[in-house]
Amino acid sequence: MPDRAPVQLGEYESAPLEPDQLTPRDVDRLHALQARGCLTLTTERSGWRLKADATVGVLVLDRVRVVITPKFAIPGEQLMRWLAYALGTPFPATARRWATGPEGYADLVAAALLEQCERLLREGLRRDYVRRRSVEPVLRGRLDVAAQATRRYGQLDQLHVRTFDREADIWDNRVLGSALRSALGLTSSPDLARALHGIAGAFPQAPTPTAALRALDRTQYTPLNARYRPAHTWARLLLRGGGVTDLLTDHGTTAGGLLLAMPALWEAVVRRLGIEAVGPHGGHAVPGGTGAGITIRGDLGNASTFRPDLLLSLPGRDTAHRTVLPVDAKYKRYDRHGVSAADVHQLLTYSSGYAPADAPVAVIVHPQPGGHTQRTLQVRGPSGPLGTIQVLGVDTRTTPAQAAQCIGSVALTIMGRSTCHAQNQRSSSSLTTPEGGDLSCSV
Template sequence: MIKTVSELITIEIPEWKSLTINNITLTRDDEELVEQIAEKVSVDNLKEGVRINAKSWVGVIRFSQFEVHIIPKLAGGYCGLVKMIEFACGLQLLRWLSKDRMIKIEKSNDLYDLVALLLVEECEKLLSAGLLSDYIEIESDIPVLRGRFLTSKQITKRFGEIDRLECRYDEYLKDIPENQIIEAALSFCARRIKNEELLMRCRYLYSVFSEACSTNEIVMLQKIRENLTYNRLNEYYRTAHILAWHILDGLGINDIYVTHDRRCFAFLFDMNKLFEEFIYKYLQKTLEKTNFIIRDQFSIKSIIYQSDSDHRYKNIRPDFIIQAKNNIGTKLPIDAKYVLIENNNVPRDICYQIFIYAYALGRKDTSVIPSAAFIFPSASEETNPISLSINVNGKKEACIKGFGLHILTAIREVEENRFGLNSASKQIMEFIWRNLVM
């Protein structure tokens, strides 16, 4: 018996946790879905059930008989996640909502419906403001002369015909990239939303946008993403586009063009990427009134060489580097890691990576040893920093620090526009000052 979406068993699990579901078997469609999401979430088919191993990806996975919701507990749930997106992307998604609507969002246990709701709200604003149109160059055979007559094409395709003319002309249309992005996101939302009221609103919007434009190729969307720029004419589309890209990325852009109506799907959000963007913006605000600046994705020439050719092996790229505003002196590497660290048990790969950063950018004088840091989400507001060092013959050769940031506390600072007040921020600033000034 096939269950409707409302009849599916709903199971919640925090990120970085495991859960075994007994008396459940996976169908062929389920197994295909498991294969697609293997790098994001581990799903093992056992003799008497299914084991889910969550990582840093959060969201919803809908199987044939049950639905799994991976909750970002370290971020304060889905509402905290949306607030992180707001701050990291410079949006205002929740501030204009009514109190009743905010209560519903805070209690929401479905990330897909939540992001779809925000997209629908933004699309309704676009309709009120009016959809954007632009002149599009069209080549077509038409009954009357319009624009430029294509002589060579007429001879090649319609030699001797006078009832149809090959022409190139400009048409003022809504079938432009700005609307095509929205149409692509709504096309999937209109088939996967659980809430009936929201589904009706989404389907109406999809009918409007699909009538105005169409996107038939994945390549087209990818090119749009690479080439689209914003100006005073299309700036009011920016928020809706960011939400649309989150939906397309979370679903996997290839899934948009599946022709049959698949019941099984996954909408997964990479908390590693979002946490990195959030920390960058947060540190940027914290350092505003200091003599330091933060830069992201700073490439460093590797300290690792190929021994046979004496060539550098690979460049090193920490998430951020902190340096003086005058660009003079040492650069301090810092990474953002969305991992669950309990009892100061730092994963080995993180240790090795951060120590490499310390050696690559460490101070060359003898007064301060090479140092680097990483920031991870903390479950509590007060967390002692993690200190690790490499000792050779009793002498420290390198040192790294791990700082646990309580995301909900940081979000409160964002809402109050007061940065650097929590204990983790103060510890980070002290570490920066000690390594770049002393």
């Protein structure tokens, strides 16, 4: 891979570029990413200015290599832990082998794919029956009589045959070969590049990355290929350039970049955290496809419907009745500044539309480096209380299991249950309330 000038910036930060650092092809790619809300490219008198939005990762252009780091300064191992959690795939041990450096987080994802591919090679690649047509000097399989008569005119020196043999050249392996070669273009670590190059030859390759993605979308997992699921997860992430079906917006670059939309990633994390937090207490998520949601009619255009990121159904004190708790994921620094008026209005609408009328409550979950926090917003009007908003900060430097326990403690309080169960266990962190009290969180 040719040497490219490194350009490093953080989320919502910008960096200047010289006029000759971007080729016309680069400008077209950046404008395409700008249309999808990943970044912004503007012209200046002295050249270009590139500004990142809520996106992290690596973008390899013709002459520069852009590395965008998270605004929360999450260590590489922790980002991989949360990413694996959102994807529902095992946490890769290779996150400890390749630390985050100037090469960015793409190397960690490539290392995760490498780890899974090495495991598959040790266990033996899956083989399946593949139909082939070929010309052989001897008869193998079945003779293709029509081809033999029309192409060889009855001559038997070469035989047109149809075979049906077990081979490793199947789509389960082809998509991994394509992903390994895509990872080679992203990594800047010599050791990782050498390992990727060494293993890529053991896997067949799809004709194009687009064909590999189509095959991944068609893949149905059975006991025969279930062990391929983690490797396919990382392969899909690399081939889509950061876009993952049902997780991140599938509008990333198909090659030459790995850009993660952090708000969408945080929403996926919060959805799984909430479900796992209330499950042991009899709660569950309300399916997104059911219910009318909050609908706006009478305005110009079509009626619009919107829902919070997560709706949790919680058992109340009377087990015959259940409480619906709206939860919204906010990828914002609410550990440094107050909740915006727009978010207060949004959460009040959710609490009014879903929560009980006698106790309207909604929850904001935001990333909080350095410790779990919780504060309560009491919203009042001239005629009395309008609702309550619980602002919960989840420590991004802890494990997902510990974060789920803290969300579960808040859910228990909202359900009106005693938190003695959580407090009876030894605690190593707490949720701080505005009054100075602690809502203990067992971790």
